[in-house]
Structures are given as structure tokens and as C-alpha cells.
Amino acid sequence: MKAFLLVAVIFSCVCFSYARVIKADHAHSIQQAIQIANPFDTILVTKGVYKEGNLVVQKPIHFIGEDGATLDGENKYEIFTIHAQGGTIQNLIFRNTGIASINDLAAIKMLQSSKWNISKNIFENCFFGIYLANSSHCWIENNKLTSDAEAEHQIGNGIHLWKCERVTIQNNWVKGHRDGIYFEFVTNSIINGNHSEANMRYGLHFMFSHSNEYRNNEFINNGAGVAVMYTQKVKMIGNRFIHNWGSSAYGLLLKDIRDSEISGNDFKENSVGIFMEGSSRNHFSDNQFEANGYAVRLQASCDENKFERNNFKRNTFDMVTNGSLVLNQIKSNYWDRYDGYDLNHDAVGDVPYRPVSLYGTIVERMPAAVMLWHSFLVFLLDRAERAMPAITPENLKDDFPSMKPYAVAQ
Amino acid sequence: MTKIIRYVFYDLLRTRFVTAYTLFLWLITFALFQLDNDGGKVAVSLLNIVLMVVPMVSVVFTTIHFFNSYEFIELMLAQPLARRSIFLSEYLAVASSLCLAFLVGVGLPALVFSLGMVGMTLILTGVLLTCVFTSLAFLASVVTQDKARAIGIALLFWFFFSLIFDGLLLWVVYTFSDYPLEKVTLALIALNPVDLARIVLLLQMDISALMGYTGAFYQDFFGSSMGMIFSIAVLLLWAILPLAAALTRFLKKDL
Numbered sequence: 010m011k012a013f014l015l016v017a018v019i020f021s022c023v024c025f026s027y028a029r030v031i032k033a034d035h036a037h038s039i040q041q042a043i044q045i046a047n048p049f050d051t052i053l054v055t056k057g058v059y060k061e062g063n064l065v066v067q068k069p070i071h072f073i074g075e076d077g078a079t080l081d082g083e084n085k086y087e088i089f090t091i092h093a094q095g096g097t098i099q100n101l102i103f104r105n106t107g108i109a110s111i112n113d114l115a116a117i118k119m120l121q122s123s124k125w126n127i128s129k130n131i132f133e134n135c136f137f138g139i140y141l142a143n144s145s146h147c148w149i150e151n152n153k154l155t156s157d158a159e160a161e162h163q164i165g166n167g168i169h170l171w172k173c174e175r176v177t178i179q180n181n182w183v184k185g186h187r188d189g190i191y192f193e194f195v196t197n198s199i200i201n202g203n204h205s206e207a208n209m210r211y212g213l214h215f216m217f218s219h220s221n222e223y224r225n226n227e228f229i230n231n232g233a234g235v236a237v238m239y240t241q242k243v244k245m246i247g248n249r250f251i252h253n254w255g256s257s258a259y260g261l262l263l264k265d266i267r268d269s270e271i272s273g274n275d276f277k278e279n280s281v282g283i284f285m286e287g288s289s290r291n292h293f294s295d296n297q298f299e300a301n302g303y304a305v306r307l308q309a310s311c312d313e314n315k316f317e318r319n320n321f322k323r324n325t326f327d328m329v330t331n332g333s334l335v336l337n338q339i340k341s342n343y344w345d346r347y348d349g350y351d352l353n354h355d356a357v358g359d360v361p362y363r364p365v366s367l368y369g370t371i372v373e374r375m376p377a378a379v380m381l382w383h384s385f386l387v388f389l390l391d392r393a394e395r396a397m398p399a400i401t402p403e404n405l406k407d408d409f410p411s412m413k414p415y416a417v418a419q
Numbered sequence: 420m421t422k423i424i425r426y427v428f429y430d431l432l433r434t435r436f437v438t439a440y441t442l443f444l445w446l447i448t449f450a451l452f453q454l455d456n457d458g459g460k461v462a463v464s465l466l467n468i469v470l471m472v473v474p475m476v477s478v479v480f481t482t483i484h485f486f487n488s489y490e491f492i493e494l495m496l497a498q499p500l501a502r503r504s505i506f507l508s509e510y511l512a513v514a515s516s517l518c519l520a521f522l523v524g525v526g527l528p529a530l531v532f533s534l535g536m537v538g539m540t541l542i543l544t545g546v547l548l549t550c551v552f553t554s555l556a557f558l559a560s561v562v563t564q565d566k567a568r569a570i571g572i573a574l575l576f577w578f579f580f581s582l583i584f585d586g587l588l589l590w591v592v593y594t595f596s597d598y599p600l601e602k603v604t605l606a607l608i609a610l611n612p613v614d615l616a617r618i619v620l621l622l623q624m625d626i627s628a629l630m631g632y633t634g635a636f637y638q639d640f641f642g643s644s645m646g647m648i649f650s651i652a653v654l655l656l657w658a659i660l661p662l663a664a665a666l667t668r669f670l671k672k673d674l
Contacts, residue, residue, distance in 0.1 A: 256634060256635050323460075371589075374596070375592050375593060375596040376633055377592045377596065377600045377601070377604055377633050378589060378592050378593075379633050379634060380588075380604055380608065380614070380618060380633060380637070381585055381588065381589060382617075382621060383463065383466060383467070383470075383617060383621060384470075384581075384585045384613075384614070384617060385470070385471060385581050385582055385585070386581075386582055386585035386586055386589065387585075389582075
């Protein structure tokens with residue numbers, strides 16, 4: 010009886026032990042390893058190049074790569090297609106996925122999955138890098154995605170999320186994709202410390218993605234900057250929008266964004282710092298706008314937005330708008346063009362500052378007038394208008410302009 | 420002819436005015452570079468100098484010089500010399516001395532602080548504008564006998580091209596803003612050397628991205644080598660045509 014019990018215990022241990030480590034190497038393909046693996050086994054991928062086409066994963070597995078473990082899609086296949094709850098993909102190199110115009114081929118595609126950790130992977134020339142659809146509770150960290158595609162239609166997004174929730178995307182590095190980070194219907198997620206550079210279209214692009222938090226990300230030199238739309242309750246804090254330069258590039262384009270907070274960001278050398286349209290009840294504070302073409306293009310369709318304690322330095326135009334109705338509040342900002350005085354030395358200027366220049370208004374109405382830029386006439390007109398506003402919106406003014414720039418965290 | 424050019428040229432260099440002008444330009448350029456490390460901002464400030472100061476100094480100085488050397492010209496005309504060569508020598512001497520002042524005053528610092536392509540364009544447009552406005556001033560000087568009136572006409576030229584023309588342009592753009600104006604404005608700009616120089620310079624400065632569709636259209640045109648040749652040719656035409664008009668007038672003029 011005792012012996013029987015012992016055998017039974019040992020047998021059950023062998024059967025249900027889920028901490029097995031299976032090695033994938035040249036003799037044993039990853040495909041085979043996936044087949045024999047039990048849920049929550051670890052597959053250790055040894056160094057080498059694996060050309061195994063599409064790998065379908067339908068059980069939770071931890072994939073861990075040795076340094077130099079490379080999965081090659083031979084420019085034909087999607088590499089991982091995952092449909093499982095829980096697992097890891099770590100330290101692998103993915104390269105050369107297929108390119109298709111009907112299917113979104115990705116290096117890692119996750120469908121209706123949850124609780125995956127994708128970290129420390131390298132993606133080279135993948136069509137889509139990490140693609141999550143209808144998934145939740147995933148952790149995407151320290152990945153590096155690069156691509157050298159030449160045109161927008163040849164390349165997918167770096168990190169692409171559709172209908173996801175509670176995802177953390179942290180410290181990733183994306184370069185040369187269509188959109189660096191793309192969200193549609195993604196909620197309650199955190200996007201922190203990512204670097205998105207030189208993407209064909211947007212560094213960050215999201216729509217219908219409520220209650221997300223973006224912190225300390227960098228968006229540099231993207232084709233059209235960052236565009237976010239139809240979303241509410243977003244927090245964008247401490248991000249850097251740098252050198253998104255071009256006739257259709259924006260540091261940050263806000264379209265129909267509501268109840269959001271945008272603070273402590275650095276907008277530098279963008280052709281337009283913030284372009285906003287149809288956006289309401291947003292709070293912009295402690296941002297730095299430096300050396301942009303237009304710091305803020307505030308369309309008249311925006312209301313109840315608040316601009317407080319921002320620094321405006323060396324921008325060609327501080328603010329322009331396309332109507333005379335002003336429903337937004339602008340106060341206590343620092344404007345480097347402000348030439349008022351402060352008699353009682355409380356560091357608040359005694360006369361209001363009007364950030365919208367006459368010429369800015371003229372250009373907004375008649376784009377062709379832009380060719381008079383830097384002409385003597387424009388200089389005179391601006392001076393005259395500033396002394397006695399007639400055409401620029403009367404109410405668009407900062408009644409308490411700061412005399413000194415704010416120390417904003419960089 | 421070279422003899423007269425050389426004589427007038429040295430004579431001009433010896434006057435304090437050209438030296439002062441050189442020094443003034445040099446000081447401003449140098450100060451701008453000292454105050455600001457950002458080459459782009461300096462270029463914008465220099466642009467204002469090139470577009471405002473250079474034409475004004477050119478017209479005023481040339482007109483004054485013409486009337487001051489009126490007796491010298493009369494004396495020359497008493498010699499067996501062609502009127503044409505005397506007049507052209509005067510022009511070349513004045514234009515080259517002003518150009519030299521500009522090159523030393525703005526060109527040298529710009530080269531030393533290496534402004535690159537923008538710097539080269541700045542120097543080129545500055546020199547061309549000097550030639551254009553010198554020639555306009557010669558025209559102003561020969562149409563009238565009176566020095567004060569000539570200075571008035573010359574200043575009017577300057578005022579017209581730097582301010583009034585732009586006002587008219589703005590009016591045209593405003594009135595016809597419903598129509599595609601790019602090509603029309605391009606033609607209108609060619610009618611004003613100051614505007615032409617300004618736009619050629621602005622497009623070099625990487626701020627054309629801000630100029631939207633119009634900017635893209637201009638960039639497309641002026642960015643090509645054809646556009647560059649076109650603008651230089653137009654500016655040269657702006658120097659040659661008034662000079663030719665002045666010359667015909669001078670040849671027939673009863674001095």
C-alpha cells in the first residue's frame with residue numbers, strides 16, 4: 010500500500026510538474042518544443058538562427074532566448090502568433106517578417122491573450138513589431154524595434170495595440186516604423202519612458218483610448234509628430250516632443266480630446282508645438298514651448314481649456330487661432346516676447362500679454378500672406394496691433410503674465 | 420575706362436563714409452554673433468540688415484556721391500571720353516566699393532562663423548541688392564537736376580520696395596484670397612527685388628516648413644537650381660534695367 014502510494018505520488022509529480030525547461034536548438038526546433046511543452050514550461054532558445062515560419066502558441070509558455078537567439082521570418086511569415094493566457098517572451102531577436110497589405114504580419118501577434126511579459130527583445134525589419142489585439146494585462150518592456158523601410162506603405166507599426174486594457178509599455182525604443190506606438194480602443198494603460206524616433210508617420214498615435222497615462226516618453230523627429238484623437242481622461246506628463254518638423258508635422262496634435270492633463274512636457278523645435286481642435290476641458294501646465302514655429306495653434310472649436318504656468322520661448326508665433334470667440338483660459342504663463350512692466354515687483358506683469366500677433370492671424374486666414382514673413386511691413390503691423398488690438402481676438406490674453414520663466418522639470 | 424574706375428574707386432575708399440559703413444556692418448554682425456550662439460537666429464537678424472540697411476545706405480550714399488562728384492563728371496566730359504564709359508565707370512566704382520564694404524563687414528564674419536549655405540545666400544543677395552539699389556539711385560540722380568529731389572526719389576524707391584509694395588501685395592492676397600495665388604504671387608514677387616531676396620533667404624533657413632502649402636510651392640520652385648538661377652537673373656535684371664534707363668537718360672542729358 011505504501012509502495013503504491015509512493016509510486017502514485019511520483020507519477021503525479023512527473024505528470025503535473027509544470028516547471029520543465031525545454032531546450033530548443035538546431036536539433037530540436039522551437040516548433041517541436043512548443044508541441045511537447047506543457048502549460049507554463051520554459052523553452053530556452055539557444056543561440057542560432059531559427060527559420061521556422063509561423064509559430065502558433067496556444068498555451069502559456071515562457072520563451073527565453075540565450076544571447077543571439079534569432080527568429081527569422083524570411084520576409085514571408087509572421088513569427089509568433091499567440092493565443093494563450095500568461096507567458097513570457099524574453100531576450101529574443103526577431104527579424105524579417107513578411108510584408109502584406111491584407112494581413113498585418115507581426116513579429117509577435119497576440120490575440121485574445123493576457124498576462125504576457127514581452128521584454129528585452131530586439132526587432133529588426135519587422136512589418137509590425139509587437140501586435141496585441143483584444144488582450145489585457147501585458148507588460149512590454151525594454152524592447153528595441155528598428156526598421157529601415159523607405160515608404161509608409163511598406164511598414165507597419167512598432168507597438169500596435171487594438172482593444173486592449175491594462176497594458177504597461179515601458180522603456181522601449183522604436184525607430185523607423187509607420188507609427189512608433191499605435192493604440193486603438195486601449196484603456197487604463199501606462200506608457201512610460203519610451204523613445205520613438207524617426208517613424209514614417211506618427212511617433213505616438215492613439216484613438217478612443219481613454220484613461221491612459223503617458224510619462225517621460227520621447228518623440229523625436231517623426232514624420233508627422235504625435236497625433237491623438239477622440240479620447241478622454243488622458244494624462245501626458247513629462248514627455249519630450251522634439252524636432253517634429255515639416256509642413257504637416259505637429260509636436261502634439263489633439264483632436265477631440267477631453268478632460269485631460271498635459272503637464273511638464275517639453276516641446277522643442279516642432280513646426281507646431283500643440284495643434285488642438287474640438288478639444289475641451291484640458292489642463293496644460295508647466296510645459297515648455299521652445300523654438301517652435303507655432304507654439305500653440307488653438308482652434309476656436311476648443312473650449313474650457315486652461316493654460317497655466319507654461320514657458321513660451323523663442324517661438325515664431327506664440328499662439329494663433331482661427332476665430333474671435335475665445336472660450337479658453339490663459340493665465341500666468343511666461344512669454345519671452347512680453348515687454349510689459351511690473352511696478353510692485355510681485356513677478357507678475359501689470360499689463361496683459363496678447364499672444365496672438367496680427368500677422369499670425371492674417372496668415373491663419375490667408376495662407377498666401379506667409380510670403381511677407383520677416384518683412385518690414387509685418388513688423389510695423391504687429392507693433393501697431395499690439396499697441397491697439399483691432400483684428401486679433403480681444404479676449405485672448407494672459408492677464409497675469411509671469412516676468413520670469415518658470416523652472417520646469419526637463 | 421579702367422583708369423576712371425580705379426580713380427573713383429580709390430577716391431571712394433578714401434572717404435570716411437565707406438569705412439564707417441564697413442565698420443558699422445562689421446560691428447553689428449560681430450555683435451550679433453557674440454550675443455547669440457544660435458546661427459539661425461543670427462541669420463534672421465542679418466536678414467533684416469540685408470533687407471533694410473543695405474538698400475537704404477546704397478541709395479542714399481550713391482545719390483549723394485553722384486551730386487558731389489558732379490563737377491568731376493563735368494570735367495571728365497570735357498575730355499575726349501565717351502559719356503557711356505564715364506557713366507558706367509562711375510556706377511561700377513560706386514557699386515564695387517559698396518559691395519566691398521558689405522563683403523568685409525558682413526561676409527567675413529559670416530564666413531568666419533561658418534553660416535554655411537545660409538551665409539553664402541546672405542552674401543550673394545546682399546551684393547545683388549547693393550547693385551540693384553545703386554543702379555536705382557543712379558536713375559534717381561539723372562532724372563532730376565536737384566540733389567535734394569534726387570535723394571527724395573531715391574528714398575522713395577527704397578520706401579516703395581521695402582514697405583509700400585508689401586502693403587499692395589497684402590492687399591492683393593486679401594482681395595483674391597479665394598483664388599489659388601501661388602503663381603501670381605510668384606510673379607509679383609519678381610517685381611520687387613527686396614521681396615525676392617527675402618524669400619530666397621527664408622527658404623534657405625529651414626523655416627519654410629512653417630509656410631504651409633505656399634511655402635512648399637515656393638520651396639519647390641526656389642529650391643531647384645532653376646529657381647536659384649531665375650532669382651539671380653531677375654535680381655541682375657533689376658540692376659541692369661534701371662542702369663540702362665539711367666544711361667540713356669544720361670547720354671541725352673543737358674548737363
